[in-house]
Structure formats: C-alpha cells, structure tokens
Amino acid sequence: MTSRVGKLIRTIRAPRSFCSSQSGFRAVFLGAPGVGKGTFASRIGPHYNVPILSTGDMIRSEIRQKSEIGLQVKAISERGDLVPDEIVTAMAKAQTEKSLDGWILDGFPRTITQAEALQTFAPPNLVINLNLPEDILLEKIISRRVCKSCGENYNLADINRSGIVMGPLLPKKDGFCDKCDGELIQRSDDTEDVVRNRLTIYNEQTVPLINFYQNIGKLLDFQIKTGVKDLQRLIDSIDSARAS
Ligand SMILES: [Zn+2]
Numbered sequence: 001m002t003s004r005v006g007k008l009i010r011t012i013r014a015p016r017s018f019c020s021s022q023s024g025f026r027a028v029f030l031g032a033p034g035v036g037k038g039t040f041a042s043r044i045g046p047h048y049n050v051p052i053l054s055t056g057d058m059i060r061s062e063i064r065q066k067s068e069i070g071l072q073v074k075a076i077s078e079r080g081d082l083v084p085d086e087i088v089t090a091m092a093k094a095q096t097e098k099s100l101d102g103w104i105l106d107g108f109p110r111t112i113t114q115a116e117a118l119q120t121f122a123p124p125n126l127v128i129n130l131n132l133p134e135d136i137l138l139e140k141i142i143s144r145r146v147c148k149s150c151g152e153n154y155n156l157a158d159i160n161r162s163g164i165v166m167g168p169l170l171p172k173k174d175g176f177c178d179k180c181d182g183e184l185i186q187r188s189d190d191t192e193d194v195v196r197n198r199l200t201i202y203n204e205q206t207v208p209l210i211n212f213y214q215n216i217g218k219l220l221d222f223q224i225k226t227g228v229k230d231l232q233r234l235i236d237s238i239d240s241a242r243a244s
Helices: 003-011 037-048 054-062 068-078 087-097 114-122 132-143 192-215 228-241
Strands: 023-031 053-054 104-105 125-130 144-147 153-157 159-161 162-166 219-223
Touching: 003 037, 023 037, 023 192, 037 228, 053 054, 054 068, 054 087, 068 087, 087 104, 087 114, 114 162, 114 192, 125 162, 125 192, 125 228, 132 144, 132 159, 132 162, 132 192, 144 162, 144 192, 219 228
Parallel strands: 023 104, 023 125, 053 104, 125 219
Antiparallel strands: 144 153, 159 162
C-alpha cells in the first residue's frame, strides 16, 4: 500500500464502536448488471430490517461532499482507472462497523482481494448470486426504455423461454410516458455492444468470487424466473439457507 493511499484511508473515519463483532443478517448480493439486483436488495433489506450498503453510493457521496477521498477517487475514475481495493475496502469497513446488527452489501466485494479483506472484519453469512441466462439478460437490457422527462422505466421485451416468463412493461401510448407524456428513449449505454462488454467484464470479475464463496459454503445460487414476482421464493430460499 502506498503511503498516499494509506493516508487517504485514515481520512475515512470509522465510528468508535464498543465492539467490533458482527451479528444478524449479513448478506452480499452478486448479480450481473441488469439482473435486478438493486430491486431485490431494496425489498430484502426492509424484510430483514437491515440497511443496504452500496459502495457505489458511498463513492458518489464522497465525491459530492468533495472530501479528500472523494476528490482523489474522482481523479482516479476520470483517468479511467479502477478505484484501488484499499479505498473501497476502507469505505465498506466503515459502513459495516456502523451497522452491527446486519446489512446487505451491494457492489462489494468485486475482487478476491476485497472478499478476503471482508472476511477479516465482517464475514457475510450468506452470498446471494442472482442468475439469469445471458441471452435473456441481454434482450431485457436492450429492450429498456426510459422517459426523457421524468425517468420512468419501461421494457418492450416479452420473454417466455427456458422456463423464464417476463412480460413487457409497455406504455399505454407507444413511445410516450404514461406519467408525463414525455418521449421514451433508449439509454446510450443500453446498446448490444456496450452491454456485451459490461457482461464480459462482470463475468471475469465475478466467477472467481462465486468460486470463493462456494468453497467456504456461503453461496446461495438463485435462478430468476419471473423478475420481481420471485421475491417470496427468494425469501424462502434465504430462510432455508440460514436455517441449514
Ligand atoms: Zn415521464
């Protein structure tokens, strides 16, 4: 670790906790971009009464506050480089230390180095891997439409194959938002090339993590079949994994 990074990490203040031991529901969510990870996490969190800790949100918040760490991270990402493991790990550590009764981590760990570090300060008791076949994921993402004015989401894909049934989410009037009549557009990063590239990077990063958690017996593989309607089935799977 360079002294510069070390100095930055010391600026991320963790609260002085009376006890560093962790209890309660501690879950990591894995899942490709577009799989609905945020949607599931935002419902699972309240169900188990734990906060969702997103390292992406933490980083954006540091950048907004123009903190020393925020400015440094901004410069790193503007160069197109990845934020170093040490910085993201320090942020995750500070957040988990504030939530001793449990948490859901979204976006962390992303690398084996991060996963090994997490084991030392807040080992998760469950790692939920949300699965959807890649061709279906791709079709879902390139069929997304978003309202240019209010940001409402729609989806044109009508999927019914391989046991997976996901209907479209269509506007009443073709090409226009139900809420505000704004124009519906495709996000510029929702094209097939960009999505394929994103998925390749995700797979390269995540397959080793899946193996890591499989090997220590913490992995729960969950097949998505109908989207958000799978929520109760997911809760049932989590409960039986925790009981075993
Ligand atoms: Zn709208």
